[in-house]
Amino acid sequence: MVESVNFIVKDKSFEKFMMMTILGTTGDAMDVKMNFFFTFWGLYLLKKKFKPKVAGMPFPMKGMAAKMFRKKLKQFGWEEPWDMIREAVKNGNMKLFPCQMTMDLMGIKKEDLVDFTEEPVGAASFLEMSEGGRIVSL
Amino acid sequence: MVESVNFIVKDKSFEKFMMMTILGTTGDAMDVKMNFFFTFWGLYLLKKKFKPKVAGMPFPMKGMAAKMFRKKLKQFGWEEPWDMIREAVKNGNMKLFPCQMTMDLMGIKKEDLVDFTEEPVGAASFLEMSEGGRIVSL
Amino acid sequence: MVESVNFIVKDKSFEKFMMMTILGTTGDAMDVKMNFFFTFWGLYLLKKKFKPKVAGMPFPMKGMAAKMFRKKLKQFGWEEPWDMIREAVKNGNMKLFPCQMTMDLMGIKKEDLVDFTEEPVGAASFLEMSEGGRIVSL
Numbered sequence: 001m002v003e004s005v006n007f008i009v010k011d012k013s014f015e016k017f018m019m020m021t022i023l024g025t026t027g028d029a030m031d032v033k034m035n036f037f038f039t040f041w042g043l044y045l046l047k048k049k050f051k052p053k054v055a056g057m058p059f060p061m062k063g064m065a066a067k068m069f070r071k072k073l074k075q076f077g078w079e080e081p082w083d084m085i086r087e088a089v090k091n092g093n094m095k096l097f098p099c100q101m102t103m104d105l106m107g108i109k110k111e112d113l114v115d116f117t118e119e120p121v122g123a124a125s126f127l128e129m130s131e132g133g134r135i136v137s138l
Numbered sequence: 139m140v141e142s143v144n145f146i147v148k149d150k151s152f153e154k155f156m157m158m159t160i161l162g163t164t165g166d167a168m169d170v171k172m173n174f175f176f177t178f179w180g181l182y183l184l185k186k187k188f189k190p191k192v193a194g195m196p197f198p199m200k201g202m203a204a205k206m207f208r209k210k211l212k213q214f215g216w217e218e219p220w221d222m223i224r225e226a227v228k229n230g231n232m233k234l235f236p237c238q239m240t241m242d243l244m245g246i247k248k249e250d251l252v253d254f255t256e257e258p259v260g261a262a263s264f265l266e267m268s269e270g271g272r273i274v275s276l
Numbered sequence: 277m278v279e280s281v282n283f284i285v286k287d288k289s290f291e292k293f294m295m296m297t298i299l300g301t302t303g304d305a306m307d308v309k310m311n312f313f314f315t316f317w318g319l320y321l322l323k324k325k326f327k328p329k330v331a332g333m334p335f336p337m338k339g340m341a342a343k344m345f346r347k348k349l350k351q352f353g354w355e356e357p358w359d360m361i362r363e364a365v366k367n368g369n370m371k372l373f374p375c376q377m378t379m380d381l382m383g384i385k386k387e388d389l390v391d392f393t394e395e396p397v398g399a400a401s402f403l404e405m406s407e408g409g410r411i412v413s414l
Contacts, residue, residue, distance in 0.1 A: 005265075005273065008412070010291060011332070015148060015178050022239070026261040040291050041332040056149070056179040072243055101298065105348055123302040127281075135281065135412045136146070136273045143403075143411065153286060153316050160377070164399040194287070194317040210381055274284070274411045 004033035004133030006126070009042035013055035014066040016138050017045050018073075021081040028088035033133070037126045039099035043106065046098060046113040082114070089116045097121050097129075142171035142271030144264070147180035151193035152204040154276050155183050156211075159219040166226035171271070175264045177237035181244065184236060184251040220252070227254045235259050235267075280309035280409030282402070285318035289331035290342040292414050293321050294349075297357040304364035309409070313402045315375035319382065322374060322389040358390070365392045373397050373405075 005027065009020055020036055027034035044050050054065035078084070088094035098113060100120035110120065121129075143165065147158055158174055165172035182188050192203035216222070226232035236251060238258035248258065259267075281303065285296055296312055303310035320326050330341035354360070364370035374389060376396035386396065397405075 008295075008414075010295065019146075019148065019177070022261050023265075026265060030262060030265060032265065039295070069243060076239070076242060101352070104352060105345060123298050124306060127299075127302060127306060127308065134268075134273045135410050136275050137412050137414050138146075138275050157284075157286070157315070160399050161403075164403060168400060168403060170403065207381060214377070214380060272411050274413050276284075276413050 004035065004130075006035045006037065006130035006133050006135050008126075008135070008137040009036055009038045009045060010040045010137065011055065012041040012044035012050070012052055014052040014069065015055055016042070017052040017081070018069070019138050020045070021078075021085060024094040025084045025088045028091050028093040031093060033093055033095070034088070035095045035097060035129060035133075037097045037099060037121070039102045040106070043098055043102060043108050043113075046096060046117055047108070048112065048114055086116055097126065099123070099126075142173065142268075144173045144175065144268035144271050144273050146264075146273070146275040147174055147176045147183060148178045148275065149193065150179040150182035150188070150190055152190040152207065153193055154180070155190040155219070156207070157276050158183070159216075159223060162232040163222045163226045166229050166231040169231060172226070172232045173235060173267060173271075174233065175235045175237060175259070177240045178244070181236055181240060181246050181251075184234060184255055185246070186250065186252055224254055235264065237261070237264075280311065280406075282311045282313065282406035282409050282411050284402075284411070284413040285312055285314045285321060286316045286413065287331065288317040288320035288326070288328055290328040290345065291331055292318070293328040293357070294345070295414050296321070297354075297361060300370040301360045301364045304367050304369040307369060309369055309371070310364075311371045311373060311405060311409075313373045313375060313397070315378045316382070319374055319378060319384050319389075322372060322393055323384070324388065324390055362392055373402065375399070375402075 009016055024034045024036065038046055045052060052066060053062035054069065057065045085094065089096065096117040098117055098120040100122050103120055147154060162172045162174065176184055183190060190204060191200035192207065195203045223232065227234065234255040236255055236258040238260050241258055285292055300310045300312065314322055321328060328342060329338035330345065333341045361370065365372065372393040374393055374396040376398050379396055
């Protein structure tokens, strides 16, 4: 079986947020280590109360589409995504790493982020961490 | 040699369609298993008669640029991409997997898609399938 | 340790340029082979005097944001990115491969590109080259 997958998350769209949720929690269910490295706009997904919008929709529908998708997901049994992520993090299978350098670049502080991320790391730590596993840039 | 490459296709742009065509058919020629997992907007690329547009061009040229690129590709000996893909699929090297969950989410049905895709799968099947190979998110 | 990472660069944004700079030069410092394969709009990043803009900002701020980020990066000790890339290329750890086919498609010539790229290659060469390493599509 795949041992670990190391994802780079660089966008703040609803689509990337859902890919991260689905892959992370599916990996947790399969007992695969899923490390997510958030850089540039991807850091926004970790911000408290940030509401991602649907990138693949024309401007006025971006926010509405996200709401509609969330509602449908609930119907399919996918409850509040952050509750699922928090659970996967608690299980030790899903890990959320903010990128230190782009945090500094974009003026984002550790306290702006949800409280179950790991300590911020740099690109070198990410490359070391991904030894023996995959690297996937979402 | 690389044994298998497992691609995630999440956009519906002409660029991603061409990357999928070029990588998939090149892999076929090299006898490498190329699995493509279509999720979110990427599913549109599998829709019958869908015409992808060039994402990297400003609005009024998106459709025109796709036509122009197709014409040039023909001059380089790249005939109708779908014929090449169908051939690679027939050879058993290229496989097109629609993502079940995002199909449900976006109201896309199996009969909307070209008739040589595999059966729709979920994220868990994709992760299992990619064991021993690469995962590349286009 | 990771032996080699093979990146596909398909966009011309400032964000992708910085990811390529940071990953490439970090890999160099760790003595990891970092191969970058530039296709479609990614080829623009290799063009002499091309100034990438910030994709994740609304239209009128795209250019300004790139300048602001460059200035901040300088404060953090990240000097002119191209000097760092040139150094990593000279060390033999970072390699820049233009994609021959999309160069032809987009009418880009070898002499349009910075003078320390490798010879243009095709998708088959890229897949062969990436044997034994990762493939990451930025």
